[in-house]
Amino acid sequence: MSHLPPSRHSFGESVLAFDVGGTDIKAALQDNDGVFHSLQRVPTPRDAASPGEAIIREVSGLARGYVREFPQASVRALGFVVPGLVDEQAGIGIVAANLGWRNFPFARRLREENGMLPVAFGHDVGLAGEAEMHVGAGRGLRDAVVLIIGTGIAGAVFCDGRRVRAGGFAGEIGHSPVPSGTQCACGAYGCLETVGSAGAIVRRYNERTGNRATGAEAVLRAARAGEQAAREVWDQAVAALAEGICQLAAVLGTEAVILGGGLSQAGDELTGPLVRAVDSRLSFHRRPDIRVSTLGQDAGLMGAALHARGMLGEPA
CATH class of the missing domain: 3.30.420.40 (ATPase, nucleotide binding domain)
Incomplete structure (x- = not known):
């Protein structure tokens, strides 16, 4: 500025x-x-x-x-x-x-x-996704998904250089089903954001431990310190996100998934295990490059x- x-x-x-x-x-x-x-x-x-x-x-x-x-x-x-x-x-x-x-x-x-x-x-x-594609981490890509992970999860999908809009309904990746998902505030059961969002990480950790963590960063610190409940919640979030990204790879053949929102600030502690989890689940598919937003908030x-x-x- x-x-x-x-x-x-x-x-x-x-x-x-x-x-x-x-x-x-x-x-x-x-x-x-x-x-x-x-x-x-x-x-x-x-x-x-x-x-x-x-x-x-x-x-x-x-x-x-x-x-x-x-x-x-x-x-x-x-x-x-x-x-x-x-x-x-x-x-x-x-x-x-x-x-x-x-x-x-x-x-x-x-x-x-x-x-x-x-x-x-x-x-x-x-x-935000269009900005990321034009002047941020998505420059030069034609097939990518910008995935914003915060209290919930939402995305912007780009295919052949164009944003997919579908009358405003495209990109609701947080409400795609994953096996570990639970009851969602949207009314559906099994949504990705019930496990993989920053909000879900905090909620699930507090429910398990009775603690009052106020952000996903606090849960990650506890996981680093060796707290088992925190590690399990974090690992389950990563696994759910990997499941969602693999669905994107299979359906869209996306070149990259660009992570934004508060959870992306975890850096390598998120992207490292996420890359490994995605790689382990895919076979012949194009393996999307996992990137972090350069435009941030x-x-x-x-x-x-x-x-x-x-x-x-x-x-x-």
Whole structure:
């Protein structure tokens, strides 16, 4: 992120980028050189009566703040990504179970609240995946899956250089079944994210031990220290993830699986055993390269900015 005083920086044609998450909203202005300025994180507002409008009010306030802070920047478009099921072409958030909206017209409302500024709307993981493919760990690949592992698991699937969308339903890898899966909050039984997500690792460890670990990192530390319950939970998560990746290899012939989200920060302690587990399960299949995101927590924000620039006819 840039730390130059606004008066000493040439911004050119700029875009605003917003990444709405379950906990916070990330926001930044991106200048004509692709540099982000004034990254902000604010709590995601909650309003049970009007959840979509609460997001619109917060984002529009942030947008006006950027225009005031950077008067010399020519803001040309706004990139905006949200979780859940989305209709990217219509600009509608179909449903977000954790945040409460249904069939909310985000793109239209943002245009109305921001002087009809063009709005590039998309799915958070889908656009994070596109950013990873264009400027991150997926550069040069045509067949890859970007797998975001956090509280849950979601993915962006790329085949022959294009993201598979399937009306917003593609990429729900966390809800593919694995033999070790348990009852899932989605209503199905056996979902990958009930074992392999960071949230599942914490929940399963605490249920077994009565402890109150607050993150998967704490479980991994306990496993390193030789605690059997922690090691079992971690190993079972890796095995479940390997099962999911092998399904991707068999169905898609993917060249690489790029890991993002909080669990990817475990580095070699995740990728090492995951590579070995995947390799042991495959035969004639293309063995996908297991990589870690290079964009990290800013992948969604970068995806929003690239989507906005694509709307203006600039190369993504």
